Amino acid sequence: MRLLFIHSDFIEYNVREKATDIAENIESESERVEDVLVVFVSVERNDKMNTAENAAEEIDNVAKQIKANKIFIYPYAHLSSDLANSEQAINILNKLRKRVRELGYEMHTSPFGWYKSFKISCKGHPLSELSKTITENEETEALRNENKLKTSWYILIDGILNDVEKFDYTGYDNLKTFVEYEIKGTRAVQETPPHVKYMKTLEIAGYEEGSDAGNLRYYPKGKLIKNLIENYITSRVLNYGAQEVETPIMYDYNHPALKSYLERFPARQYTVLSGEDRFFLRFSACFGQFLIAKDATISYRQLPLKLYELTRYSFRREKHGELVGLRRLRAFTMPDMHTFVTDMENAKDEFLKQYMLSIDVLKDFGLSTEDYEVAIRFTREFYENNKEFINDLQKMIKKPVLIQIWEEKFFYFILKFEFNFVDNTKKAAALSTVQIDVDNSKRFNITYINARNERVNPLILHCSPSGAVERIIYAILEKAEKDKQKGMKPMFPIWLSPTMVRIIPVDKNHLEFSEKIMDKIKNSSIRVDIDDREISLSKKIREAEMDWIPYITVIGDKEISSNKLTVRERSGNANYEITVEDLIKNIRERISGFPYRDLNENPYLSKRIIFS
RNA sequence: GCCACCGUAGCUCAGUCGGUAGAGCGGCUGACUUGUAAUCAGCAGGUCGGGGGUUCAAUUCCCUCCGGUGGCUCCA
Numbered sequence: 001m002r003l004l005f006i007h008s009d010f011i012e013y014n015v016r017e018k019a020t021d022i023a024e025n026i027e028s029e030s031e032r033v034e035d036v037l038v039v040f041v042s043v044e045r046n047d048k049m050n051t052a053e054n055a056a057e058e059i060d061n062v063a064k065q066i067k068a069n070k071i072f073i074y075p076y077a078h079l080s081s082d083l084a085n086s087e088q089a090i091n092i093l094n095k096l097r098k099r100v101r102e103l104g105y106e107m108h109t110s111p112f113g114w115y116k117s118f119k120i121s122c123k124g125h126p127l128s129e130l131s132k133t134i135t136e137n138e139e140t141e142a143l144r145n146e147n148k149l150k151t152s153w154y155i156l157i158d159g160i161l162n163d164v165e166k167f168d169y170t171g172y173d174n175l176k177t178f179v180e181y182e183i184k185g186t187r188a189v190q191e192t193p194p195h196v197k198y199m200k201t202l203e204i205a206g207y208e209e210g211s212d213a214g215n216l217r218y219y220p221k222g223k224l225i226k227n228l229i230e231n232y233i234t235s236r237v238l239n240y241g242a243q244e245v246e247t248p249i250m251y252d253y254n255h256p257a258l259k260s261y262l263e264r265f266p267a268r269q270y271t272v273l274s275g276e277d278r279f280f281l282r283f284s285a286c287f288g289q290f291l292i293a294k295d296a297t298i299s300y301r302q303l304p305l306k307l308y309e310l311t312r313y314s315f316r317r318e319k320h321g322e323l324v325g326l327r328r329l330r331a332f333t334m335p336d337m338h339t340f341v342t343d344m345e346n347a348k349d350e351f352l353k354q355y356m357l358s359i360d361v362l363k364d365f366g367l368s369t370e371d372y373e374v375a376i377r378f379t380r381e382f383y384e385n386n387k388e389f390i391n392d393l394q395k396m397i398k399k400p401v402l403i404q405i406w407e408e409k410f411f412y413f414i415l416k417f418e419f420n421f422v423d424n425t426k427k428a429a430a431l432s433t434v435q436i437d438v439d440n441s442k443r444f445n446i447t448y449i450n451a452r453n454e455r456v457n458p459l460i461l462h463c464s465p466s467g468a469v470e471r472i473i474y475a476i477l478e479k480a481e482k483d484k485q486k487g488m489k490p491m492f493p494i495w496l497s498p499t500m501v502r503i504i505p506v507d508k509n510h511l512e513f514s515e516k517i518m519d520k521i522k523n524s525s526i527r528v529d530i531d532d533r534e535i536s537l538s539k540k541i542r543e544a545e546m547d548w549i550p551y552i553t554v555i556g557d558k559e560i561s562s563n564k565l566t567v568r569e570r571s572g573n574a575n576y577e578i579t580v581e582d583l584i585k586n587i588r589e590r591i592s593g594f595p596y597r598d599l600n601e602n603p604y605l606s607k608r609i610i611f612s
Numbered sequence: 613g614c615c616a617c618c619g620u621a622g623c624u625c626a627g628u629c630g631g632u633a634g635a636g637c638g639g640c641u642g643a644c645u646u647g648u649a650a651u652c653a654g655c656a657g658g659u660c661g662g663g664g665g666u667u668c669a670a671u672u673c674c675c676u677c678c679g680g681u682g683g684c685u686c687c688a
Binding site for chain 1 (some may be wrong): 615638647649650679681683
């Protein structure tokens with residue numbers, strides 16, 4: 001809805017002739033009102049009854065500011081190029097008139113649907129002319145209907161569904177926090193989540209004001225960590241049997257299958273206008289892969305088929321107030337795998353494998369089942385037919401899980417799980433997730449040929465074994481903070497540490513020897529750097545500790561003569577002596593099986609810039 | 613998106629009941645030549661988030677926009 005306010009000495013109008021078929025009855029052909037706030041109103045296509053309420057509130061605000069007690073509502077089509085139809089417009093307009101009256105104003109108005117002549121005199125003070133746009137959120141059907149969904153909540157343990165209110169949470173504090181967050185939305189902590197601070201001090205990522213909110217920039221350390229995480233997940237998924245593809249990041253709004261899928265997906269899109277065309281940015285890799293599968297020739301003998309893409313990025317235009325650090329973004333990196341299977345038994349089989357895959361993937365980021373809470377959600381019908389299957393999922397993680405049962409199928413999936421990380425501000429964020437999708441193969445016309453030579457729609461599993469890569473960094477940082485509060489030193493898993501070994505020469509005449517050590521370590525595929533700055537030893541140690549560097553080794557006369565290194569290990573207590581070869585061996589053991597990338601910075605600290 | 617709070621040097625923050633600003637860290641220069649969490653001194657950095665208004669005068673008061681954080685709501 002568009003509003004144009006004119007604080008006027010007077011307005012007068014005369015009705016001329018009908019402009020639309022559906023026009024209001026005329027109560028008076030003309031009127032003149034003095035000293036009045038005139039509001040020209042265009043009702044737009046997306047406006048709802050609720051828009052009228054919001055508009056009335058806005059009018060109230062303006063009227064109070066300029067101390068007006070008379071309001072003139074003037075239907076005026078020419079403020080918008082996206083008008084509502086006449087019927088809708090009259091309804092909403094009437095609602096607006098009613099609300100304005102209810103707010104205690106002397107309300108005047110002119111009839112909708114007529115050409116009118118008018119004279120107006122604007123007072124001309126700074127606030128006398130204002131325009132406002134009142135928008136409704138462009139919610140998808142899925143978003144609008146979500147609160148109408150009838151759901152029941154339980155805590156499942158050992159095959160028993162416990163009432164979520166009556167369950168004894170003793171020993172399960174984290175689950176309790178998660179349940180409260182999930183169901184009641186209550187939370188107590190009012191502070192910036194620790195990962196936001198670390199994201200900056202560790203030079204991982206930063207806000208980019210030159211972009212839209214929720215689109216981050218990554219500094220060399222963050223980019224290295226992100227690359228390693230991405231490489232790791234991709235190799236795990238490929239190892240699981242997926243084939244990697246790459247698909248476009250934007251899609252046509254008018255594509256029929258995409259359009260109906262958009263309606264069922266609970267998220268807001270970025271829209272891209274290009275010339276006459278309207279596109280949306282993908283919010284997952286679903287369509288890209290579905291559109292590939294639609295055109296592929298698939299036999300039942302080749303199923304299950306697994307397609308995978310790591311999206312950089314997936315875009316969701318989340319509400320501005322929702323965005324925080326690495327937890328909630330508008331552009332995020334997400335591994336997204338789709339598995340096409342013949343029937344529900346196969347789907348369950350893959351679901352279970354992917355459940356275990358997810359547990360295993362998170363474990364390598366230092367996140368065990370202790371660190372997150374499991375939610376399993378399904379339709380009542382699925383549960384009635386698969387109670388044992390669900391019970392087994394719970395038993396595998398050896399602690400109670402949150403259950404949500406939908407009385408009817410509303411989403412495109414009938415079963416899903418998520419692993420939710422509960423952070424230091426008692427907020428939860430989903431990491432890994434798998435869904436069994438029963439709708440989209442029909443919607444996208446994806447088929448395979450079965451043994452009887454018939455075309456059949458497969459079932460599709462959606463799987464993100466880790467969740468968004470940014471969320472993994474978030475969870476690692478938040479967990480590090482939890483460790484810190486328990487008295488441990490916060491750190492990254494060694495394989496993700498931007499610098500694994502920091503060499504600190506005591507004096508500049510130890511530099512040459514230090515460089516030799518550095519080369520040895522570097523040649524063993526271990527990220528090593530050297531603090532060659534001319535500052536005190538204590539200060540170098542302090543900064544290395546603040547950078548969470550897992551191995552610090554100081555090199556001076558003693559090391560040169562003994563040919564052993566003195567190592568200060570972050571996860572240990574006392575310093576110890578060790579040969580370079582043994583140190584290399586120890587570290588190699590701890591990082592074997594993980595992806596490796598070289599240092600993404602200058603190895604000489606004196607050559608590094610400060611990013612933040 | 614709505615509500616609340618915040619935005620001062622590269623960073624963390626102090627300050628101005630309206631008269632254009634300070635500290636620590638960081639940077640630069642110099643001294644020191646150092647053995648496991650901050651060596652010392654000097655110097656250079658600010659259209660006090662943007663725009664508008666009130667005022668003789670605005671970083672300070674008002675409006676508005678932008679950004680951040682928290683809450684609502686929602687999700688990977």
